[in-house]
Amino acid sequence: MMIKGFRFSAVEAAIKKPGRKDLAMILSEVPAACAATFTSNKVKAAPVLLGQERVAGGILRAVVVNSGNANACTGNPGMAAARETAAFVAKELGVDEALIVPSSTGVIGVQLPMERIKTAIPGLIKGLDGGTLDDVAKAIMTTDTFAKMSVRQGVADGKPYTVAGVAKGAGMIRPDMATMLSFIVTDAAVDADFLRQSFRAAVNASFNCITVDNDMSTNDTALVMANGMAGNAPISSASPDAGQFAELLSGVALDLAKAIVRDGEGATKFVTINVSGAVSDADARLAAMAVANSPLVKTAFFGQDANWGRILAAVGYSGAAVDQTQVSLRFDDVLMVSGGVFVGGDAEKKGSEVLKKPEFKVNIDLALGTGRSTVYTSDFSYDYVKINADYRT
Structure with missing residues (x-):
């Protein structure tokens, strides 16, 4: 896969333990326009604080x-380590260190092993000659069980271009930036304001619509770089190609976000929560997130128990406007609740069959307005507890 003007590398630095590549780089051969979103957690990692400065x-x-x-x-010391990492890379590359952003993921509260990182960086630079984006996707994994990558292609100003991205994340996932890292690159030329605008929209419709366990990380980062090496006239909001670029960017982000949920720690189900008929989109999101984050709902999904009562309870406490006599609920196309009451008959049996599938939808209609929201979540299994009980060992 060719993304003009971008190079990739990954090496082993034995940052937590030896035996796998754990240090990666994405390099643009020319200065690239960038945009990013970071965790809204008030406790922020050193690379997030430094990244916010540099992306500005x-x-x-x-x-x-x-x-x-x-x-x-x-x-x-952590902030000094983030700056030192960027400075050492900049020196090796011969570029301005203000144009290098460090990013980290893993155990909280442990100082970076800087000697090991500095020892590995020359090999990281050398690896740019033959590395791939897939190498980066694998190197940034922690409790992930598979590498996450998405690629889409378009044409702007008659010139073909590519949008490609990687992400990591499996646990500590919730919206307003999930506990994840994602790096997206494109060789399209994109106006800086439009890049920020379209990236924010892409993040809001993808990474901010997923939840695995309602825990927010200190390190969340989603970043896009556009280096213009495709040779097109810069895409702006007024360009005829603007809609296609925004769609491709959103598509890559959504692919990655869904992959994170599918890889949720211990997950056995991928569940789409659709709420419609709310008084506003904001209310619909409140209801959808309450359902998606409820431990009782998520354990019922794991047990393949069509326990619609837990779902209605979550909608009721979500903060959204609700008239329980108007609510309907379906598992896929199976009607379970109408007018806030169980429909009876063989609905329980049919609903349980839906929940046996690895992927299904929960469709909730509040019948109060036109507001709607979609959220993606997973179930809670025994393995979620095992993974997180042993995370630091």
Whole structure:
């Protein structure tokens, strides 16, 4: 896969333990326009704080990311380590260190092993000659069970271009940036304002619509770089190609977001929660998120128990406007509740059959207005507890 003007690399630095590649880089051969969103957690990792500073300039050359260590809650030494990592990479590349963003994921509260990282960086630079985006996707994994990547292609100003991205995340996932990292690159030329606008819309419709366990990380980062090497006239909001670019960017982000939910720690189900008929989109989102985050609902999904009462209870406490006598609920196309009351008959049996599938939808109609929202979630299994009980060992 060719993305003009971007190079990739991943090496082993034994950041948490030896035996796998855990340090990666994405490099643009020319200065690239950038946009990013970061965790809204008030406890932010050092690379997030530094990344916020550097992305504000609107131009980047590279992202260097490690797994196995979050460099979060590490105080001044942690911030110094983030700056030192970027500075060491910049020196090796011969570029301005202000154009390098570090990123980290892994265990909180442990200082980065800087000697190991610095020892590995020359090999990381050398690997840019033959590395792939797939290498990056694998190197940033923590409790992930598979690498997450998406690629889409379009044409702007008669010139073909590519939008491609990677992500990591499986646990500690909730909206307003999930606990995840995602890096998206495109060789299209894109106006800076339109890149920020379209990326924010893409994030809101993807990473901010997923939840695995309602826990927010200190390290969430989603970042896009556009280097213009495709040779098209810059895409702006007024361009005839604007709609296609926004659609492709959103498509890549949504592919990655859904992959994170499918890989949810211990997950056996991928569930789409659709809420319609709310008084507003905001109300619909409140209801959908309450259902998606309810431990009782999620354990019922795991048990393949068509326990619609738990779902209605979550809708009722969500904060959304609800008239229980108007609510209807379906598992896929199977009507379970109408007018807030169980429909009876063989609905229980049919609903339970739906929940046996690895993927299904919960469709809730509040019948109060035109507001709607879609959220993606997973179930809670025994393995979720096992994975997180042993995370630091």
